Amino acid sequence: KNEVEQSPQNLTAQEGEFITINCSYSVGISALHWLQQHPGGGIVSLFMLSSGKKKHGRLIATINIQEKHSSLHITASHPRDSAVYICAVRSENFGNEKLTFGTGTRLTIIP
C-alpha cells in the first residue's frame, strides 16, 4: 500500500462544477503540500498545510491530521484548471525529512 493515496485518479467535470480531490496518507507528517502540474510538465506549488484550512482564490485546501486526510476543492471550475493535482507529505525519520508524493489526480474541465 502506498504511503500517499489520491482519489479519484481521473476526474472530468463541466465548467462551473465544484471539484473535490482527496488525499489520504498513512504516516505521521509535519506538512502536506498540494501541487499543480500542467501539460508540458510545469509544476506550481499551491498550498502547504500543517493544520486546518487555507484558501487562495477559487482553491481551498483542508487537512484533518487525526484522520490523516486532506482535500483540495476548486469552486466554479474553469477549463484552465485542467491539470494534474498532486498531494505530497513531508515526514521525518531519524532526523531525515523526505517528501512522498501521491500518484496525482488528472482533472479535465469541459467548457
Added chain:
Amino acid sequence: KAGVTQTPRYLIKTRGQQVTLSCSPISGHRSVSWYQQTPGQGLQFLFEYFSETQRNKGNFPGRFSGRQFSNSRSEMNVSTLELGDSALYLCASSLTSGSRIDTQYFGPGTRLTVL
C-alpha cells in the same frame, strides 16, 4: 525576479555514462531540492540542499549525488547510467528548508533519455 532555471533542458546519454544536471534557484533562495518524475513511479524525492549542505535525502542509490555551491546553484550527478534513469528531473528552490518550507518554486525540468 527570474524563476528557477535548469540546464540542459534535454539530454540523451547511453548506458554506463554519467551526467551532470544544473539548477539555478531564485535569487535569495538558499534551499534546492531535486526530484525525479517517471511515468511508472511518479514524482520521487532525491535530496535537498541548504547552504551548501545536504539536509535531507530520499531512497535513491549512491549513483545519485549532488552538491550546492556558495551562490546556491546546485548540480546533480548520476553515474553509471541505467535505462531506468530515463526521467524528467526537476529542481525546486525555496527560502527555507525542510518542514519550514512554505512554497517551493519549480524549474522546467531536464528530460534525460538513456539509450
